[in-house]
Amino acid sequence: MAETLTTTALTLKDIAREAGVSLATVDRVLHNRPGVRPDTVRRVREAIDRNAFQPHVAAAELARSRARRFAFVMPSGPNPFMQQIEAYLGEMSGWLSARRLKVEMIATDVFDPSVLAASLEALSGDYDGVAAVALDHPTVRAAINDLVDAGTKVVTLVSDVPSSRRHHYVGIDNIAAGRTAGALVGRLAGGRAGKVAVVAGSQGLRDHAERIFGFNQVMAAEFPDLSVLPVLEGRDEDSRSEQVLARLLGRHADIVGLYNVGAGTQGVAQALSEAGRDKVVFVGHDVTALTRRLLLQGVMDAAISQNPGHEARAAVRVLLALARGEPILREQEKIRIDIVMRDNLP
Amino acid sequence: MAETLTTTALTLKDIAREAGVSLATVDRVLHNRPGVRPDTVRRVREAIDRNAFQPHVAAAELARSRARRFAFVMPSGPNPFMQQIEAYLGEMSGWLSARRLKVEMIATDVFDPSVLAASLEALSGDYDGVAAVALDHPTVRAAINDLVDAGTKVVTLVSDVPSSRRHHYVGIDNIAAGRTAGALVGRLAGGRAGKVAVVAGSQGLRDHAERIFGFNQVMAAEFPDLSVLPVLEGRDEDSRSEQVLARLLGRHADIVGLYNVGAGTQGVAQALSEAGRDKVVFVGHDVTALTRRLLLQGVMDAAISQNPGHEARAAVRVLLALARGEPILREQEKIRIDIVMRDNLP
DNA sequence: CTCAAAATGAGTTGCGTACCTCAAAACACC
């Protein structure tokens, strides 16, 4: 009836006895310190595996009195999504200080590869872990690899740099996000035929490009009655987004759907309402104060969201697990693609 | 540029000095031990607050050598959702044992109030925390309150007992889940007029009743062209669900939507396909191997899901925080209502 | 003022690990 899921607690001393060596040797093996014969290493490792030994997290943490330092490298300038991440980190301050963790925010121009790379290089040695919103660019990739080589744990946040040797990526699969947006626009259009507009920040941004790719995939395969118009670039700015979209709406009377890939949501909504096109199915990204309002008003129909609070916490947990050498709970740290409509607004 | 989010690390000794008392007195205050004058308690508390003192989690954990025991009281019998929760707890075993936590699964008939209450009472004293899938019934409520009074931390899981003094509820808002289902059925029906069928396990179950309530709310308010048929009771069984639904489908040719509130999904899908009614918008609950397949095949259109992995982990984290006297990260532990469609299948 | 009760101080021990030193043993090489 009652089934135990955990094993009994062993200590290093037990492992030492099992392996027939002293505590010091076990310690050397555990921390990859030199001066142990390969054969002895093997014996110790075997004893550890055989007993599924887990070092006591609390004891380990206590013993290494040095506090851990993590840096979050984020875009400078006002970006609601990033501000939310910052806010959630602030909410964790009690949790962090109880674990003697120091988290610092570093604002930089993440869109300039050389500036970003320089910011990353400057962190080397000072931090145990770095979470960065990074561009996928050779210079940045090199900076990340340098950090990794220096022993710093590196996590990419929101936007990945898959070609680098970063330890982990905390963010969503943007192609799947685009596919989801496509399915929503198509299904919510409810069989109407017509055109679909797409507004992005820039097709040069990896995440935007991936979303558009996924979006087009689904539209082409499943909604033959809907034709996707060429992508508008709004540079994530309200005014420009409004401008380009207004022009497009003027030219096409049969637009039934709209996918806003990045920010500039305010401008997009404005253009729609000024053109009196509130029947257009409008799908966008992220739950902010603005999109929340638009969803409640029925202007937006759905938002694709990656929970920023979850991302912030996952980044910290992953960095901590990496620093401690603990396994990562992949399932827990995976960021889901949330579909948010009016009735399941968080 | 670099802004620190945490404060410097103080220790109990610092607090003692600040408050002008000895370590022993601080310890007494911190653990609510008797023998301290109210005025002194106040002084110590003030020193703690003034410095936003956080006991070092690792040190505290290490000092209390006793391992913590948590019990998960779950329904007996084969229930895929519950099995998933069990599986995720199993995946955490490394994480658990590194923290010297013991989690035990206790299967019982959660639908029989007296049996459930007896199971709960039996736990008293042996466990630091209990997570229970519980019925909302006076007898159960009393058993929960008894546990709480005995100092055990109690968390309700999936289904709440709001009238009890349980410390926390880990699960979704079922009314909002029902509303979301309603919005999905209505929107995905795409303007078609007709009838909507609802299949539930039993209207006596609190969570099912709440979902139906939310569903009807939205349908009545927003989709006047759709009329909801009386709720069918399938007792969460495949065969019975298929039977009752098949009969209903035979009687009504104009059914355009279907909401399956509980389990029995296999039977519901079977009835639909045998009647050749694959155009019916089908919304159900939970992502299992079955619903995953149905979504991919296009039989189901959307599933409302509460991530069982998240629920399992949240329950453990909440119990641990409660046991340690740490604050709970409400935002983190909140269970979201996930809308899962084919393209954002996790 | 007296005396018991209450409040407080001072101190100890142990939790399991990290990190360090120093000496002893084992080994390799000529």
Add this chain to the structure above:
DNA sequence: GGTGTTTTGAGGTACGCAACTCATTTTGAG
């Protein structure tokens, strides 16, 4: 066999707190 090097053992200290004991001081009631 002697030398130098590598490997191993033994042991200590520190980390911050929980939990406890025992002596001492303070307090309040009579």
